[in-house]
Amino acid sequence: MNRLLVLETIIEMKSFTKAAEVLGYTQSSVSQMVAGMEKEFGIQILKRSRNGVTLTAEGQAIYPYVVQALRQYQALEERAASLKGLKTGTVRIGAITSVSCYWLPALFKRFQEKYPNIEFVLQQGDYGMIRTWLKNGEVDFGLMTANYGDGFNKVVLHETEMKAFLPEWHPLARQDKVAIEQLTNDPFILVEGGGYAEPLVAFENAGVEPNVRYRIQDDYTIMAMVEAGLGISILSELVASRTDFKVVAKEIVPKVMRPIAIVYREKASIPIASQYFIDFLIQNEKELQ
Known part of the structure; x- marks a missing residue:
């Protein structure tokens, strides 16, 4: 298992030397472990x-199995630890930006007050990236729209409303609400969803088409552009709850909703620490506003 951990760390650090420093090995021993694996597998x-150091085509083909084996071993270790109470463990989450910025920090803090030695690894990405991380075992679960979670288990936590973001001086900014048809005249900046976008679905349902000029993944970049x-x-x-940008957020008619869900494969295969945190999220779903 140490060889697999060494390989994962090399890929993350893109360096034999840095991986050796992080893991407390000599560079020579790290090189020998990799060479041993290559000799054993014949690739x-x-x-x-x-x-830096990257995977070959053959390495890319086997790497998902390396990650999966490490996560399964982690689950075994944490399961054994759980018999004595949850003392250590790592929670690996893939989340969209709005959730990671506005929900998770406070939840991390509260969870660690009860389980102080639990570590969190948070990866931010769009829906498509999170689905890939789930398939490859790079994250234990995702926090994303339930609408793009087909093929996985899903628990909806909260429905967040999506709003029209406009410059303060925009004519529509004086209205209390904005009809979705009114959003088709201006250049539209689409938040990149990695295969799915609630705004596009809303436009399609209304029988209209936006003038998409930009596709951006980062919410803050979009607000700066608006x-x-x-x-x-x-x-x-x-x-909209935390921004200093000179923009306004208006309710859309009809409303555009985003059901935020916990998305995962099989709960039994998830490390114990992540199972605990999933249960914690469900227990506190009413506080997710």
Whole structure:
């Protein structure tokens, strides 16, 4: 199992030397472990380049199994630890930006007050990235829209409303509510969903088509672009709660909703620490506003 951990760390650090430092090994021993794996499997797993150490094509083919084996071993260790009470463990989460910024920090703090030695690894991404991480075992569960979680188990935590984001000076900013048809005239900045986008579905349901000029993944970049007058957008209401950008958020008619869900494979295969945190999220779903 140590060899698999070494391989994962090399890929994360893109360096034999840095991986050795992180894991407390000599560079020679790290190189020997990788060489032993390559000899055992009969393939070259890693290659060195100007950009650091990367996986070969053969390495990319087997790497998901390396990650899966490490996570299963982690689950075994944490299951054994759980028999004595949850004392240690790592929770690996894939989440969209609005959830990771506005929900998770406070929840992390409260959970660690009860379980102080639990560590969190948070990866931010769009829906498509989170689905890939789930399939490859890189995260234990995702926090994303339930609408794009087909093929996985889902528990809906909360429905957040999506609103129209406009520059303060925009004519529509004076209205209390904005009809979705009114959002088709301006250049539209689409939050990139990685295969699914609630705004596009809302436009389609209304029988209209937006003038999509930009596709951006980051909510803050989109708000900066809206403030600069480059276009308008539809974003989660969570984003509007903490912003200094000179933009306004207006309710859309009909409402555009995003059901935020816990998305995972089989709960029994998830490490114990993550199972505890999932239960914690469900118990506190009423506080997710």
